[in-house]
Amino acid sequence: MTGGRPGAPAPEAEVAAALHDVAGINGFFAVRVGGPDTGWQPIDRAYAGGLSHLVAAVAARHRSEELRVAVSIAHLGHAARLWSPVLACAVLHGIVPELSALQHSDRDATLRLPRAAGRYAAPLPRLADQLHDAVVTGRLEVLRAGLPAKVAPRLLDGNSASALVEAGRAVLVARPEARGRLVPLVERLLSTGRLAGTGTITGDDLSFRRRSCCLYYRAPAGAMCGDCGLADRP
Known part of the structure; x- marks a missing residue:
């Protein structure tokens, strides 16, 4: 981990x-840095349009005629990329990337930063507030207002x-040595702000049961996800 004065x-x-290193975990961790400016739009502009190209692509891929299903699935995928x-x-580098200049591809779900910027991470519990502010308050709450279909707020949470x-x-799978820093942070985040009350960690592997449903089961070929809040209901 790098080190510096928190904040x-x-x-x-x-x-x-740090961004280059974590991009190797899987595709959801990849954020392009630099490169040509064409083909990208500021994330707030993409949010104002409700990520319409992603919603349309999700609807076509899952053959769903119910707009709120496509909206929820697209929202879930974008949240994962944030x-x-x-x-x-x-967790791995002690750095919180700055997302204010984030850009969204005009073609797919890819994200880009024109240049890398960030701050050194604070210790818990302040780090949970830092991350909640960066992702939930700073990005996902902005997206919520532009979504093209009404979806229950707690479903989005x-x-x-x-x-x-x-x-x-x-x-945890890619870097098991980070467990001691990772698990307490995830647990703290799940009791922070809009994430509070959304679900419960049920195992040492960070298995999770949410209290809501992403609606994927309503797509023609869909099913309940492993963490679905409807899974145990009659």
Whole structure:
């Protein structure tokens, strides 16, 4: 892990190196840094349009005619692309990437930063507040207002929690030595802000049971997910 005064800006090279490292965990952890400016739009503009190209792609892929199903699945996938690199950089490198300049691809779900920026992570419990502010308050609450179909707010919060825990599970598998830093942070996040009350960790592997449902089961070929809050209901 890198080190620096909590909350202080981290050097661009350190942030870029952290993002490059965690991108190797899986595709949800990848954020492009730099490169050509064409083909990207500011994330707030994409949010104002409700991530419409992603929603349309999800609807076509899952053959769903119910717009709120496509909206929820697209929201869940985007939440995973936010939580994954932010959580991994904080746990593995002690850096919280800055997302204010984040850009979204015009073609697919890819994210980009024109340049790497971030701050050194604070210790718990402040780190949980840092990450909640970066991902939930700073990004997902902005997206919520632009979604093209009405979806229950607590369902969206459950999507965010599910994406967070799944990101944690991926880090735990790839870097098991980080367990001591990772698990307490995920647990604290699940009691923070909009994530509070969304679900419960049920195992040492960060298995999770959410209290809501992402609606994937309503797609023609869909099913209940492993953490679905409906799974035990009659």
